[in-house]
Amino acid sequence: MKSEHLPLLKSVSTPAVHPDGSRAVVSVVRPDFDADSYVGQLWTVPVDPALRPRRITRGFRDTAPDFSPDGEVLAFLRAAPGGKPQLHVVEAGGGEPVAVTDAPLGVGAFTWSPDSRSIVFSARTPEDGRYGTVDGVSAGGEDARLITDYQYRMNGVGYTADKPLQLFVVEVPSLDEEPAVAPAGRALKAATSADGGETEGRKGTRSLPAARQLTTAATDHNGASFSADGGALYFTAALHEGSDNDLVSGVYRLPLPAGDAAAADANADSGEAAPEEVPLAGTARLSASAVRQSRDGRWLYFTAQDLGPTGQDFVARNTALFVMPAGGGDAVALSDVETLDLVGGLEPAGSDGVLVLNNARGTMELLEFGPDGRRSTLLDGDRVVTGAAERAGTVLLSFSDAATAGDVAVLDAGGLRVLTDFSAPLRADAGILPPQELTFASPDGYPVHGWLVAPAGEGPHPVLLNIHGGPFAQYSGALFDEAQVYAAAGYAVLMCNPRGSAGYGQAHGRAIKERMGTVDMQDVLAFLDGALEKFEDLDAGALGIMGGSYGGYLTAWTISHDHRFKAAIVERGYLDPVSFTGSSDIGWFFGGEYTGRSAEQMAAQSPMARVEHVRTPTLVIHSEEDLRCPVEQGQRYFTALKQLGVEAAFLVFPGENHELSRSGTPHHRRQRFDQILQWWSRHLPSAANPAPQDGAAAAAPAAG
Known part of the structure; x- marks a missing residue:
């Protein structure tokens, strides 16, 4: 391999598995010298060996696909050249993607509501006058920052206190409606006169659905996921007193108003609930990194590191998996913190279990845990699993090994069956x-x-x-x-x-x-x-x-x-x-x-x-x-x-x-x-x- 072969290195996302288990969608992203950026699209990967994978989008950089729970809609992030990633939706069977957000600094991650009617997404919210929010105010012309905390910036992000990661909810627009048409001629003149010159039609853009901000604390809110009944959100954050002096983060539950996002908007002024910290009884000072409720709604899983009595002893702390009753109770460690180091997010498996990845002697294993402490190793060996998901009993995963930078496989009764070969050009042209x-x-x-x-x-x-x-x-x-x-x-x-x-x-x-x-x-x-x-x-x-x-x-x-x-x-x-x-x-x-x-x-x-x-x-x-x-x-x-x-x-x-x-x-x-x-x-x-x-x-x- 030589430096000019970098565009042949294709990275593959965690599979989004259709609810019927028949196929997955992944993003395949690569470096591109002409654009001097990373480009990529979404691919559908059928489980049926008689069908071949194929590209299904044509955006500049399309990433993070996820099917709605009812399987009717595919959501993903799309970034234009030089632009920020924004949430888009498209019919699961194909069609023209529809933009859902226009966040100034882009969308970070998102999660579907169980009823498939709304999406919660995270986005950094800039202070007015910063990061291009006011025309004519450049980065060098922004107001001075008065720093009083230890934790005020992050590599790859820059300053953080003036653009914390917040959670928003948005109703998914109907994909059956006729697209809006920008007015022209007499209609444009009338629309311009009616609103003083500021009209979506005059600007020639389609009106986006209104997103409502759910969190406001001046800190990052990470890893949001819905409860099984859709009545609450779970996420991790450092909202405790003295959070600037330690690395501790907790699990929080945010009750949501009844109904869909539109109903939530109607009730926005009727006294919204604040996030409630989930008491993790029986645990030490932890840094929680992921949280997910089981599909049957009975169990709450989370991963965390024990930071010792100071809340700062992060050195070589393995991440453990915990479970507790969703209605409250003691958290029980399911993994041996001395020998297992669990990384990444949590994916539901079956009615009451979760999938998780484990660092193991230069590999990344795929494990499944149940609330009773049962543990199964679904995949190990000389490979690195980078993501996995299960639907309808079918487990699909993305992985790399000595011969591929990234591919997709399904777990069959006979073992691993590889479904793609995205690194074939790399092996043919560069040699491995x-x-x-x-x-x-x-x-x-x-x-x-x-x-x-x-x-x-x-x-x-x-x-x-x-x-x-x-x-x-x-x-x-x-x-x-x-x-x-x-x-x-x-x-x-x-x-x-x-x-x-x-x-x-x-x-x-x-x-x-x-x-x-x-x-x-x-x-x-x-x-x-x-x-x-x-x-x-x-x-x-x-x-x-x-x-x-x-x-x-x-x-x-x-x-x-x-x-x-x-x-x-x-x-x-x-x-x-x-x-x-x-x-x-x-x-x-x-x-x-x-x-x-x-x-x-x-x-x-x-x-x-x-x-x-x-x-x-x-x-x-x-x-x-x-x-x-x-x-x-x-x-x-x-x-x-x-x-x-x-x-x-x-x-x-x-x-x-x-x-x-x-x-x-x-x-x-x-x-x-x-x-x-x-x-x-x-x-x-x-x-x-x-x-x-x-x-x-x-x-x-x-x-x-």
């Missing part, structure tokens, strides 16, 4: 190199699990030791564009999950709490040494090291201790715990929980505090709008290397945030790969990525 699963012992005997993606042909191959971010995250054996690009350029790519990673139990993840740079560095170097000893075609004299975020931290930390690497790449790194505390969106708690809060503890685990020991040529990569690991982290590290006489370069991406390598603009993602390979060609050339000829060094990243 298979990962080899490996385990090597650390010096203290601890097993370190990971993968090798080796280039084609005989060695010796130069080696790149890749370190993932997080740190409570994991590499997997699924198709990974980074490993494929570097292996195609002639590098043997090593990736492992050292202590501190997710997927191996809480003890594994919490092993580096207040001990960053100890057993984690020991583990990644042990994995490297084990691979060099096992495979003769790996060149022990031609080593590179690289990583992003926490991976940038551990790369910078390692090259201050170990000088065998020919070069390094430190990307969007957590490099100085001291300045991180005041500059990062999560800095007010992250460093204190991971490194400890004393000056001595931070210095003992800080790459900046050891920068004078670095000898390795280092490329520092950062994004200007990164609020997670702010650009000052990279700037100061690069400057320190230059002052010490270490060869260094600083590659800075405008308009990008912490997610550049995963969801940055296609142009920048391609440029990032090309610049990385140029750096390796200069310091760690391979047969497929040779050293530049004389004069070609000018193409390298500028040093400042």
Whole structure:
């Protein structure tokens, strides 16, 4: 795979399964160089093997499909070029989509009412005068912000207090009605005169159904879902007193007026109910992340992390599944928090169960739980399940593995039956190199699990030791564009999950709490040494090291201790715990929980505090709008290397945030790969990525 093959990487959404279980609809989105954006449409995927998947929409970017409970309507989000995603509906059998919203900052997520008559959606609500709400007031001309809280901005979002995520309800318009026609000629003149010049007809736009705001608190309201009877909404939020000082979030229930959205509007002034916090009796201080009622209405499921007595101890906390009677009572943990780490949302299964995903040793399993504690593993093995849903007893899922970036499958009695092949062009044009699963012992005997993606042909191959971010995250054996690009350029790519990673139990993840740079560095170097000893075609004299975020931290930390690497790449790194505390969106708690809060503890685990020991040529990569690991982290590290006489370069991406390598603009993602390979060609050339000829060094990243 090369950088120009990025448009062949197609990501697939969680399937929206039709209520009769006969088919699913998914969004298939890919990077596009011409648009320098992400484009995609909706596909219908029949369960019947005699029928083929086909594209059913033609929008610029259509995502997040979901069928109405009665199966008559399909709702989804559509974004025009340069525009925000808005809610649209279309007849389930096909037709012209109809816009339902025109939210200034776009719609985030939505959920259907059980009677299929209305939809609740989330959207950020900007203060007047901000974010283009007043013509002529640019971002630089907005009023000043007075900040008094720790939690006031978020990577990828920016400031949050002036645009909290609120919930709205809207009635679904009839799709049988004749579309509105804009008046013209005499009718336009009459309409313009009648309302003083402001008429939907004059502007030539169709009138949208009125949406009513349901929540008003100045905080985000997440993961809304209806109760089984449609009489209430459940969601998660931090509405408790003192919420700025902890990471706690609760489950809330919002009673809704009787009837549909129109009736709700009529009753809007008759004393609306406020959200009621659901008492999660028998639980500690939790951060709730998803909530869903069972289809029979008897049980309330939610997922949450235990944050300890301070409400801030988030380090390597596995997410557990809880259940409680919907009418109230004690919450009971259904999953073993020490061994299972449940991620994502909750999907109803059968009358009383839920589907949920589990991190497990570099894979993502699909599990089903019942309220009585029963647990079934529906799918495991060497794949990453990214979403699943069940209707009429049929379970469909989206997944990735070593051969696909995303596809759709159904669970049959005989096992997994794959229904799509969206990665066929990628395999045909780019070629995919298979990962080899490996385990090597650390010096203290601890097993370190990971993968090798080796280039084609005989060695010796130069080696790149890749370190993932997080740190409570994991590499997997699924198709990974980074490993494929570097292996195609002639590098043997090593990736492992050292202590501190997710997927191996809480003890594994919490092993580096207040001990960053100890057993984690020991583990990644042990994995490297084990691979060099096992495979003769790996060149022990031609080593590179690289990583992003926490991976940038551990790369910078390692090259201050170990000088065998020919070069390094430190990307969007957590490099100085001291300045991180005041500059990062999560800095007010992250460093204190991971490194400890004393000056001595931070210095003992800080790459900046050891920068004078670095000898390795280092490329520092950062994004200007990164609020997670702010650009000052990279700037100061690069400057320190230059002052010490270490060869260094600083590659800075405008308009990008912490997610550049995963969801940055296609142009920048391609440029990032090309610049990385140029750096390796200069310091760690391979047969497929040779050293530049004389004069070609000018193409390298500028040093400042």
